[in-house]
Amino acid sequence: MLFIDLVNIISREFCSAKDVYYNILQLFGIAGLGAMVRPLGASVFGHIGDRYGRKMALTIAILLISIPSSLVAFIPGYSRVGITSTILLFAIHVTQGIALGAEQGGSSVYLIEHLSNKKKLGMFFGIISFGRSIGVLLFVMIVIICKKITDFNAWGWRMPFTFSAIWGLMSAYSIYTLGETPAYEKNREQRNLPNLPIIELVKRYKRALILAVLISVPVNVAVGFTIFLRTIAKEIVQVEMYVTTYVNEIVLIITSILIPISSIALGMLADRVGKERIAILFIIITIILCCPMLSIAYYYKSYLIIMLSVMALSIIERGINPIGIVASELFPPNVRFSGVSLSRNISFALHGGFTPMICTWLTITFPQINFVAGLYIIFCLLISLIAILQIKSQDKNFDW
Template identity: 30%
Template sequence: MSAEDVVEKFETDFREDEKTAKNFIIYLEKETGEEIEKLTGKSSSIVSGVVGNIMEWYDFALYGYMVPIISKLFFPGQDAIVSIMATFAVFAVGFIMRPLGGAIFGHLGDLKGRKFTLYLSLIMIGISTSLIGVLPVYANVGLLAPALLVLLRMIQGLSVGGEFSSSVTYLVEEAPNGYRGVFGSIANIGSMVGMLLGSIIATGITSILSEQTLYAWGWRLPFFLSALLAVFGIYYTSKLPESHMYLRNKRHEATLPLKEVMKKGKRELVSGILFSMGYAVLFYLPLVYMPTYLNTVAKIDMSKTLQITTLITFILVFFIPLMAIISDRLIRRKKLLLGAFIIALIVTIPFFSLVMTKNYILIFAIELIFGLIIAVPLGIAPSMFVELFPTNFRLTAYSIIYNVGLGIFGGSAPMISTWLIKTSGNNLAPAYYLCFAVVLAIIGLYLMKDRSREPLR
């Protein structure tokens, strides 16, 4: 009996009050055997969720860490700040494309399944990132070089807009009872491992290769690694079973999921977008932008700033699941998140002031505290977003929340911070911007309902 036949039979044989997710899982296991497997018994599902996000975020983080080099190769100019602004503008272009990617892939994922969108997005980002490694630079082809870079960044953004939300939705829908936070955090563990890998590679080539070799061809090497990661991720994604929650609701799917979101989930959508805006800036300024900030403003050697960021990212990998476990077992997600963001609001301006001292131990301690604060939303936010919406338009809604927040605020945060410093002459301008974003996140959390102890709808 096919999975679709089981869905039909389940709808016929069970009363409305018996049509729970738990009963449906038991029924599927009984009727289909190996045809539909639970995530707890299929390691390829977890591996795919991790590997896909490793690749996606390796690619995005790598560009962020290589900004000082890329700016000179693709946007040469006498004013280093202007060149960096232009390079971060291209970084932001990828994020601006993410809401469009989220809308497209979210729609496809709610209609055709989570596996389909994961597969397609991995192929797109693997190809686009590998091609960045073979681009000609400005000295060879002039304006065509940055134009091609923008095009590939747009494709990257489009595909990331679909991959992350699809993988999180899949993992949380397949999670055992009481472990949705942990399974949702797997996606962000993959993201942090990807950022860690990007940081290690960027640190390695800037530390080992001579400046002449680095600018001649060494900068291309990290982008070629994306092709290997893509092959690995696509292989494991091809082995995934479809989400049981998606199959359970297939007969009741909305032909226009976006219309359903606007009709039935407007409050959740607004609160989620506000929260994701602050979450994005809190993530990108202390982690991705900080090495460039310390290098250009505090005049600290780039290789040393990358070493600090790499170590903090490594530590984060272990704290993300810990925060998820706490939210599953001890403290409800909303309370834990509010506490973290209030602390961030208190410490941001003093911390940005202290990094100007150029004391490496102090900078490491500040980055570590920021990292521990960031670990809270990284571990909790994925499952919290998924829990806000019912299955038939869940992926569409989550994709919009995640990608609008990160696309508008997260991706543009480094560029806006650099511009604020340039126009105001105040090196603490990024700290004020971060505080503003954190306040938005707190407002969003206040409006949001915590469904962490309720079954998925």
């Protein structure tokens, strides 16, 4: 979240190009390379999660995400140490990328397996989103306070990163106290833990893995497109920094309120009419809207309009989110942590991590086609749509 909101400042601080677009492109490239190691992290932590327990894998992963994030606050800028600052930032992204290979997919598995009423998974995912929104609100409050009491553009932007370690320790402790999942405990008692979960996964569940990779694309692409929109907004519209600051804060606060409401409502709807149907509907909505959003942004050059588009995309993404539950249903418990983590992170490495960079490159390369980035998003979503339609009832494994 911090990286997304402060991408313009971070790109200026740690990258060498004089042109702002190329600075952003460099930073997105670093983030994309960090994303490429996620499948490696998913393989390593998937082995730990399926072999030694979900709790152990997630606790280690969360600490490896939060502690390096706090170190960003102490990296000298490019103007002081040159390329060393870029390398240090890259090292942090790689470390976090490996850990994120477990955290995102693994946390879904951990929470789903703890839930007793599996018919309410959609609503439960909405409640999880509510918790994340509280985190976003806390982040917004910290950033607002730092902007008020520090020279934010010069050095104050570093301060919010120092809170990451505290947040990580709190999250790790909550997982430690919640304990292991019933599904893992059952497998351990039955001695049904594979020696090499990744080998078992690739050998016996190829179809499930391919489907899970493809159906994970929409959420990753939507997040990447949102990051791209938020980043280029400040370059499309040449306004004073204080204007973008206040608009950002207002939009973030409103979004943090609307997202949990829409997540719970759409989750309940997904429980009633089907997770795939809701996801398909919102994928089609995204396909229809992404090109017009870009055209309107470039035509009106209104920062508020762009940020409202970002807010709309964030809410639309909640409608696509239930498809993540389907990915968990495709794998049995003995390889579920590996299957969900690996599929989600292969998808992220191929699409989510590089989507902002690809969209930025397309915008630079084809400036005469202002909606060209939207065409890439449509292409990715159409592939995923075909994959979702291929899922059959026999593909799902409901052994929770």
